[in-house]
Amino acid sequence: MTSAPRAERPLAFFAFVMNTASHMVHGTWRRADGGQRDFEEIGLWISLAQRLERGGFDALFFADVSGLYGDFRGSWSHHVRTGMQFPTHDPLVTLSALAVSTETLGLALTAGPIQEQPFGFARRMSTLDHISRGRVAWNIVTGGRTNDARNYGLDEPLPHDERYDWADEYLDVLYKLWEGSWEDDALVKDRLSGVYADPEKVHKIHHRSNRYRVEGPHLVSPSPQRTPVLFQAGGSPRGREFAARHAEAQFIAAPRPESARALVTETRALVEAGGRAGSDLLFFQGLSFVVGSTEDEARRKRDELEAEIDLETTIAHVGSALGIDLVGYGLDARLVDVLPDRVNGTRSALTWVREAIGAADPTVADLARLVTGQSRVVGTPEQIADRLAEWRAAGIDGINVINETLPGSYTDFIEHVMPVLRERGLARSEPAAGTLRHRLFGHDRLDDRHPAARHRVSGTPRPGPDSPAPVANGAPSR
């Protein structure tokens, strides 16, 4: 089918979903095949997770919110009416059901410090890492929606950079519980002597900081990964600094491969400046796909899809995410007038739009069309493989596959695209095994360069620069 050279390292593939009816591509729940309409049925997720696992995906990744997006036309009615990320069910509880319904699929969830005290969150995540035998990842978010804040006792969200300070402090507690409270050989279970665990090897953490006082010890014995694989998606300067310090993988939405390459290079420099190796941080690009057996068929499907997309809800979503009620502006309003000059990433949104459409003065309509279509790759399986090879060449480690319909977007990808990707070495051919971190980095626990490692106590092994090479798309070759 193709004579392209076999790529060095396969990409990792995550299915990017949300426990809701209308996640990213709005309006498609209305399609006959829009299974997300009944997202409260756990059977939908179990069958999807099993298909993904069999089909060669590495993980199922749940986005999440803790409240409504900001108002549109002065109220939240539109969000409820269109199911725009509302209602939305708890991903952590859902992932436990999926953990026992799958064997090897990675299970990633989104959560942030506003939701729960670190002691309880650490315990729940460790429990899930035990249940899944080391397949858990956590996408760390810092919030920012007003309704989220008001659901958790605050009047307004904290200012952007303070939210990252809070997350730094939250992680500090978690690292002590996950990495520092139990030594690796503390669990004895000796029937003869009656020693269940060795008290000399279990430690209270006695954490005291600005927001948290936590005595410990951690209530859960070391799980396969201890700390879950840490993902982060922040694009602001403070967000990238945070990612460079803590994250093992970053979700990005680069408008094109060359901008991804610049972002990867810049962020890896930050990672190295902080004393970690550049290859300690992986990059996952978000993309959606429309597959046809011919280019014409793919375009026809794309046109059909675009006619079904709810553009108004897309504007509501994007505007709310940017903190502005975009409906106050006409579709031909200039973005430079619409996006206020504030620290929370909106100027970079303008840059992003300019770069993506190649126009100096984009409009609101350009933005909406861009959001619904920019991340979409349309073509035959071979054409899609060509595009993915470009992303790979730009330094991307994995793809976060956005869906239009559940499970259709993933079954299409698995049936038609995956075989070509495997043939070209762009997707792994061998079955998955072991912990999620081992698959991504070649070791089960955080490496020794990570800031969590300094909380380890005697007896905990420290996978470091000399740890074994990763089995899949890992770091050493970079």
Add this chain to the structure above:
Amino acid sequence: MTSAPRAERPLAFFAFVMNTASHMVHGTWRRADGGQRDFEEIGLWISLAQRLERGGFDALFFADVSGLYGDFRGSWSHHVRTGMQFPTHDPLVTLSALAVSTETLGLALTAGPIQEQPFGFARRMSTLDHISRGRVAWNIVTGGRTNDARNYGLDEPLPHDERYDWADEYLDVLYKLWEGSWEDDALVKDRLSGVYADPEKVHKIHHRSNRYRVEGPHLVSPSPQRTPVLFQAGGSPRGREFAARHAEAQFIAAPRPESARALVTETRALVEAGGRAGSDLLFFQGLSFVVGSTEDEARRKRDELEAEIDLETTIAHVGSALGIDLVGYGLDARLVDVLPDRVNGTRSALTWVREAIGAADPTVADLARLVTGQSRVVGTPEQIADRLAEWRAAGIDGINVINETLPGSYTDFIEHVMPVLRERGLARSEPAAGTLRHRLFGHDRLDDRHPAARHRVSGTPRPGPDSPAPVANGAPSR
């Protein structure tokens, strides 16, 4: 086998377990058949839950703690060494894995206000009630251990009665989210009109009280039960007042049937004084069982078991639960000198011991032996059925079956005792179906007399005094 008359209503049976190695009967994890030793293996719980379901149990109930028990011999080493409720994994995450591994078994967990903000807890429980199709129960606890408090940012636990005030406030928020935020017909899912939910029928709750400000709306659409079945176990005056107001079932540990009868009568009077029906509150007695094919065999097994029980850890457990380090006292110290005069139920503990052993002046050794053996019913299946008939006649609605070994204690009970109980009408014969609340009370949602009902908004049906009769051990016949 027996000519005893068929009882009017069957008892409900809950398996009382904890996500830990040493829950109630300490030392038995050392037995070859002590499967709880490997409690972190989810396979243990899945296979247990499936056995319980097939064997006619109504629910699996997880006890829980949020930290260590108080010191024994001046430290917490003993608890770690003997696995005394440490480590212990999160029950909520675990129950989701069990929900998709079973069809009809009720799933009960223990949690309290200290662990999580009400907004997030409401969301997790609603998610679990969706996943399990309405099989969730919640045992409301108010905490009291110092380490629990220190894991969640407090220096010391709040005083006993204030903890109940806190729980009252917590429940108030939960009721608004579970019962008042979504009308029953708010979820539309109309593909043609594009209306996913009706904004007129989804409400913010705008809660403001001493500890909580929660805007809402609830992020989850109405689950089969909305509010999970509410259990409570407090025995203090304030605890019983709380149970009379909120609980649908109370776990008790009466020393004998006649004291259970008195407790049931007294508490039901409190329930009625608050405007609910006495039958709105069910009573579950905690008991363990040693079954033999002859009385001699049962006694032999009992003696063997008692030789294996770790009496020291039992003293550590009981002392810590009472807030005193009992090792400071000799085994022959008089309990009247040991138990301080405080409000937190310790005087009632003395009364309980006196009544259970029929002695006016019990010792520490009496207490320890009592705790390890008092709740144990030893005999042939027929003898056990006789004893359970006495508890039933005293007004008990269900049995919380304590285990010595997992899964052995339950497989013994299921194989040998359940058939006799079914024959005598003491256990249900028909297969379980529907929501847990429907099985216990004959309706899926809280009845109209419950304090949560006043938060309902137009459109929510109110099962009241005229609601259909329960299918199993329900209320109306009392």
